[in-house]
Amino acid sequence: MSNKDTIVDVPTVNKIARLSRLDIPEANKQSLTNDLNNILGFVAQLDEVDTSNIEPLASVTGHKLPFRSDQVSDGNIEDLVLKNAPESSSGFFVVPKVIE
Amino acid sequence: MSELLDLNLVEASKALKNKKISSLELTNAYLKSISDTSSLGAYLEIVEDKAIRMAKESDKKLIDGTARPLEGIPIGIKDMFCTKDIKTTASSKILENFIPTYESTVTQNLWNDGAVILGKLSCDEFAMGSSNETAAKGNVINPWLKNKKMSPGGSSGGSAAAVAARSALAATGTDTGGSIRQPAAFCGITGLKPTYGRCSRWGIVAFSSSLDQAGPLTRTVSDAALMLNSMAGYDQKDSTSANLIMPDLMNYLDKGIKGKKIGIPKEYTQDGISEDIVKFYDKSIDLLRDEGAEIIPVSLPHTKYALPAYYIIAPAEASSNLARYDGVRYGARQEASSLDKMYELTRGNGFGDEVKRRIMIGTYVLSSGYYDAYYLKAQKVRRLIKEDFENVYKKVDYILTPSTPTTSFELGKKQDPLIMYLNDIFTVPASLAGLPGISLPVGLDKSGLPIGIQLIANSFDEPGLISTARVLERSIGFNFIADGVAK
Numbered sequence: 001m002s003n004k005d006t007i008v009d010v011p012t013v014n015k016i017a018r019l020s021r022l023d024i025p026e027a028n029k030q031s032l033t034n035d036l037n038n039i040l041g042f043v044a045q046l047d048e049v050d051t052s053n054i055e056p057l058a059s060v061t062g063h064k065l066p067f068r069s070d071q072v073s074d075g076n077i078e079d080l081v082l083k084n085a086p087e088s089s090s091g092f093f094v095v096p097k098v099i100e
Numbered sequence: 101m102s103e104l105l106d107l108n109l110v111e112a113s114k115a116l117k118n119k120k121i122s123s124l125e126l127t128n129a130y131l132k133s134i135s136d137t138s139s140l141g142a143y144l145e146i147v148e149d150k151a152i153r154m155a156k157e158s159d160k161k162l163i164d165g166t167a168r169p170l171e172g173i174p175i176g177i178k179d180m181f182c183t184k185d186i187k188t189t190a191s192s193k194i195l196e197n198f199i200p201t202y203e204s205t206v207t208q209n210l211w212n213d214g215a216v217i218l219g220k221l222s223c224d225e226f227a228m229g230s231s232n233e234t235a236a237k238g239n240v241i242n243p244w245l246k247n248k249k250m251s252p253g254g255s256s257g258g259s260a261a262a263v264a265a266r267s268a269l270a271a272t273g274t275d276t277g278g279s280i281r282q283p284a285a286f287c288g289i290t291g292l293k294p295t296y297g298r299c300s301r302w303g304i305v306a307f308s309s310s311l312d313q314a315g316p317l318t319r320t321v322s323d324a325a326l327m328l329n330s331m332a333g334y335d336q337k338d339s340t341s342a343n344l345i346m347p348d349l350m351n352y353l354d355k356g357i358k359g360k361k362i363g364i365p366k367e368y369t370q371d372g373i374s375e376d377i378v379k380f381y382d383k384s385i386d387l388l389r390d391e392g393a394e395i396i397p398v399s400l401p402h403t404k405y406a407l408p409a410y411y412i413i414a415p416a417e418a419s420s421n422l423a424r425y426d427g428v429r430y431g432a433r434q435e436a437s438s439l440d441k442m443y444e445l446t447r448g449n450g451f452g453d454e455v456k457r458r459i460m461i462g463t464y465v466l467s468s469g470y471y472d473a474y475y476l477k478a479q480k481v482r483r484l485i486k487e488d489f490e491n492v493y494k495k496v497d498y499i500l501t502p503s504t505p506t507t508s509f510e511l512g513k514k515q516d517p518l519i520m521y522l523n524d525i526f527t528v529p530a531s532l533a534g535l536p537g538i539s540l541p542v543g544l545d546k547s548g549l550p551i552g553i554q555l556i557a558n559s560f561d562e563p564g565l566i567s568t569a570r571v572l573e574r575s576i577g578f579n580f581i582a583d584g585v586a587k
Contacts, residue, residue: 008464020419020463021426021440022456023448035457036464038518043408046477049484056479057486059310060534061297065339080201084430093428096439 007040008033104129105266105586109173109323112269116162116172123162123172126269127155127216130174134218134267136586140241142252142262144179145187146219154216161214170330171214176268178259179220180227181207181314182303186217190305191235192225194431194450204303205335206272206314213330218268222258225452226422227279227307230523231514232257234454239511242287243584244549250508253283253523259317260287264582270318270327274304276311277410278504278527281539284317285503285552288541288582290569291317292324293527295560296534297342299328300335308417309340311410311531321540321569325349328562347563355567358392362568363496367403368526373505376545381502384542384553387575388500388568396496400488405481406529411521412465412478413532418455419462425450457517486533493558498568501526503539503552530556538569541578550580 008016013033017024024032078091087094104126107115115121131148151174158172182188182200189195203211211217224234231251233239240257242250243265252261256273260283263271273280275293284291292315299314306312316327329349335341364385369378389395427433427446434445451459465474492499505525514520530537536559539552553572557565 012464013460016460016464016467019467020459021423021443021447022451022459023444024456025448032457032460035517036460038516039411039457039461040464042518042521043412043474043478045408046405046412046481049402049405049481051477051480051484054480054483056476057483058479059340060486060532061340061342063297063340063342066336068336077201081429083201084198086427086431086433095428096435096437096442098439 008036105133108319109270109326113173117167123155123158127151127174130218133586137265137267140243140261140265140584142221142240142258142267143219144222147186147217151216151218158214158216168214172216174216174218174269176218176221176262176271177207178223178256178273180223180274180305181272183207190226191223193236194425198430205300206331209330209333221262221271224255225455227255227274227276228454228458229254230282230520234452236452242508243582244288246584249511251511253286255279256283256317260284260289263289263317266585270316270323272314273317274312274314276308276414277531278524280315280317281503281527281537281554282523284539286508288550289317289319290321290324290540292328292538294562295536297340298332300338300341302335302337306421308414310417321566321573322353325566344560349563349566352563352567353570357568357571361394361396361496362388363396363398363492363499365398365400365499367400368501377502377551380543380551384572388572391571391575398492398496400492402484402488403529406485406532407525409478409481410528410532412474415458415462416466416475419459422459482532485529489533499556501554503554507545507549507551535559536562536565538565540569540573542576544580
């Protein structure tokens, strides 16, 4: 992750935008690419740190994910679940047609 | 009116319980102050009717002797907390019409203890920012040097500005990399980020789940203790919530610090830190020594790598958390002929530039082929940063640092995202280690802007953090008031 200046180019930015499901206007792509390169260049400092034999840290508390019994704790709130949906019908979320 | 606004939370609570004032009077004074200071832009939503209704209920309880710890205290809520039937936008266009059907645990805890809601406070969009300028509806203005239009800091900029301008007696905030402590420092107030796991994250709009913590922004250390007493607590609905009882922090206000050891990390006095901040940092060290603390130089060797590690971990988690804004279940939708196009347009139009940058960075560092080089590497460095703290806490009880490298800056002056990130250089390390930290005001710089000093305690030592912060607060005697307060 070194090579500070051009870590990502516009085609790579297009690919990341696609993976992120973000529509980026053509006119903004170069400046976004520059911003991303600056940030990725900055974080590349981590290359200096020797992390051999270091375990990654995902949770600071170190506690294990608690389990609960497999019982229904709420429900029958269909109207609340759908309340903020941009479009719903007959108890379902509605999306644009997926299958041609 | 202004005498009511002069009371801090602890004083107001006492006056309410002694029936010297009523919650309705106090709440009305704050509602008026909100309208008098509306040019600061701290509030996104004011819920006057609800505030008055809650104040009247509190007055009944105060009279019949069933008052709860925060009975009748009017507070503001950062717009990252879901509030049932009250619009919650996280300062984002994508949530501009979102009305939660449920209440966050932290806010519910506050209402259960008698607090009165005034409204929802602006913040950086999805809490991503350090100046409150990424808010969809525009920045908040710092009440200090009001006419110069300084940044209140961020992301809890609305919360900090409201407490400093006395348009809320206290406010909630969230802190992922400094979002409570940095705005508290910029606005001359107290801001406390608890240990990760102390406050439930349930019902808080998620940004970076391994870092996000709720905490109070208040006028004094005692006020912060009283607020956190109510906010904290185990919650089954948050799998990372700590199943530990926090002792009543009000019992720790006057414990003193005789014989306590305070570490001064050499890595926190780097180039670029303002001279005035160094001066007040040195003064704070001297005062704590005079109060009986032993001052010990320490080293946290990986400090320099905290910010780069943070700017991999936080965007990675954000890109995953923000995948939920898909225009299907809630939030705005941009219509399109295909599902994919609908997602892309909805998200492209609904998110602001900084949020999009972070989603892009996060997606990149998690993508196939880069995951190990960036994300796993950052998680390994995170462990080294945590171990630095663990080693130092074998020798000392608390660590004292400046809260920020500079005081507030003029709105619109920092355009480069990377320069903006440097604001959090002193707050991010404790966030990555999950440690509790508090920023309190210790003085003003040459231009009259507040300076904050940060104390960091070991995990779950909020009681000790409060005792120590209280000693510093008392000995420094900061008693300046922002010029932007309601007169």
